[in-house]
Amino acid sequence: MSHTETALKERIKELTCLYEVSSIIVNADIAEVKDTLTAIAYSVKKAFQFPKYTEIAIQTPDTTFKTGIINEKLGLTASITIFNKPEGKIIASLTDKSTFLREEQQLLDNVALKIGNLLERIEINNKEASLKRQMERADRLSIIGEITAGIAHELNTPLANILGFAELLKDEFKNQENASKDVDKIIHNAIFSREVVKKLMFFACEMPQEMKRVNIVPTIKEAISLLDATFRKEQVKYVVRIQEEEMWLKADQIQLTQIIFNLIINAIYFSPKNGLVTIKAYQSPTESVLSIQDEGPGISEEALDKIFQPFYSTKPTGDGSGLGLSVVHGIVLSHKGTIKAENNIDKGATFTVRLPKS
Ligand SMILES: Nc1ncnc2c1ncn2[C@@H]1O[C@H](COP(=O)(O)OP(=O)(O)OP(=O)(O)O)[C@@H](O)[C@H]1O
């Protein structure tokens, strides 16, 4: 074969490869990136002058795929950029000493560009999906919030009446032991119900607030020290990582304590014996962040959507009302902050609260 003929043949192979890569990408299943990258790698391998001796590797932030053993030093490399940042590369390496053609670098550059575009598309897609989920959740919670606020409001007055009249009756029955005990039960239950209503109103942001500029570090530390006994009783270990001495924020101190209490009590409840709870507080110029991490079972995908709804609880009946996190959610919202629950890579869950400084 003449030199021109060989060159032409190579050129055709490369163009075919580019075409193939384009169609792989067009038909790519966004959920199966690894398959797509595998197909691309083999297509590129075929396009090189000596496919038998050429191995291709594709590295991205999430996966790496190799068609064989790669010697990066003796290879050609093209960088894969995602939103203008280098996030990976594609490498072609030869297993014998023959050298590469100039066009082969161009081919690699072109393929890298296409992979970058694909990964950008995937990232945009994922962001959109997560935003949609968040909006749906916020929507649902706000509807539940409104209903809850209404119910709590309606129950407040009759409950106050029940309590008031029961107190009066208690006086009347002073000398009748049995009746007096029964009235005590009524009072006790009414107080319990009033607490539930109070929590519901917290969730619905209907509680009066006292917003002040405070240094939240002492508040956080104090809340933790109040829970020290609970930690010991439940045999759960904890570490506190707060580097700052001062974190100033406009907040309601009692409500802030509520956030810490509820999150830590959950973490303790779901911790195994000797499990570790890590409590962190840190700040950036714009926000203060509090995170509580545990080594419990974590939260199922399905539950992640529901845990902030009032009355959602996986605790056995009698153990929890399912209001803790809804209260926390309400308070965080009223401070214009955000709360996120996620599972840790190895085990357990992390709750992260972000409160803006202004
Ligand atoms: N740290 C955690 N690890 C695993 N699951 C959790 C954790 N925190 C909360 N959950 C899940 O979220 C649910 C709701 O929590 P929430 O605090 O609102 O209610 P609860 O703890 O069940 O009851 P209450 O707080 O009223 O006593 C829990 O029942 C549990 O399923």
Ligand SMILES: [Mg+2]
């Ligand atoms: Mg709870």
